Amino acid sequence: MIWGEVAADPWALASAAGKWLLYIGVLGAAGTQLFRLVFPTADEDLGRAGRRVQAALAVLGLGAGCLTYALRAAALTGEWSGLADGEMLRLLWQTPVGEALAYRLSGLALLIAATFRPRVGGPRGGGLMGGGFLGLVGAFLALWAFARVGHGLDQEAAWAAFVLLAHLAGIALWIGALWPLYRLAGDGRNLGRCAETAGSVPRCPHEG
Numbered sequence: 001m002i003w004g005e006v007a008a009d010p011w012a013l014a015s016a017a018g019k020w021l022l023y024i025g026v027l028g029a030a031g032t033q034l035f036r037l038v039f040p041t042a043d044e045d046l047g048r049a050g051r052r053v054q055a056a057l058a059v060l061g062l063g064a065g066c067l068t069y070a071l072r073a074a075a076l077t078g079e080w081s082g083l084a085d086g087e088m089l090r091l092l093w094q095t096p097v098g099e100a101l102a103y104r105l106s107g108l109a110l111l112i113a114a115t116f117r118p119r120v121g122g123p124r125g126g127g128l129m130g131g132g133f134l135g136l137v138g139a140f141l142a143l144w145a146f147a148r149v150g151h152g153l154d155q156e157a158a159w160a161a162f163v164l165l166a167h168l169a170g171i172a173l174w175i176g177a178l179w180p181l182y183r184l185a186g187d188g189r190n191l192g193r194c195a196e197t198a199g200s201v202p203r204c205p206h207e208g
Contacts, residue, residue, distance in 0.1 A: 018068040025061025029054055029111045030139035031176020046180055051115035058111040065104045096149050103145035110138025143168045
C-alpha cells in the first residue's frame with residue numbers, strides 16, 4: 001500500500017530515492033572514518049582501498065545532499081523546473097534546511113580531504129593526527145546536519161540533538177564496519193586478527 005502510493009507520486013518517489021542515497025553516503029562515509037579511527041590496525045590492512053571507499057561514499061553523499069535540497073525547492077514550486085529555480089533555492093538556503101545542507105557539505109568535504117592527507121608518523125602514528133582529525137571533524141559535521149532539522153531545533157530539547165548525534169554515530173560506525181570487516185575476512189590470514197579487532201573496542205591491539 002505505502003510503496004504503491006510512493007510509486008504513484010513522482011515527488012515522493014524522487015524524495016525517497018534521494019534520502020536513501022543520502023543516508024547511505026553520509027552514514028557510510030562517516031562510519032568508515034570512525035571505523036578507521038577506532039581500529040587503526042584494521043585501517044592499516046585495508047590501506048588505500050578503505051580511503052577510496054570513504055571518498056566514494058562522501059561523493060555520493062554530496063550529490064544526494066544537493067539533490068534532496070533541490071527537490072525541496074521543486075516541491076515548493078510544484079514544478080520540476082523548481083529544481084533550478086535560483087530564487088527558491090536562495091530562499092530555502094535561509095531556512096534550517098539550508099543550514100543542514102551547509103553542515104552536511106562541509107563535513108563531507110572534510111571527509112574527502114581526510115582521505116588525501118596521510119597520518120603524521122605513518123599508519124601507526126596516531127589516529128587523530130593528520131587526516132584522522134579532519135575526518136573526525138567532518139564526520140561530526142555531516143552527522144550533526146541530521147540534528148539541525150525537526151525536534152533538534154528546539155532550544156529546550158537541545159539535549160535530544162546530542163542524543164540523536166550519538167545514536168547516529170553508533171549507526172554510522174556499524175554501517176562503516178560492514179565493508180572493512182567483509183574485506184578483511186576475505187583473506188584467511190586476517191580472520192584471527194579481524195575477530196580480535198572486532199572484540200577489542202575501543203583499543204585495538206598492535207602486533208609486535
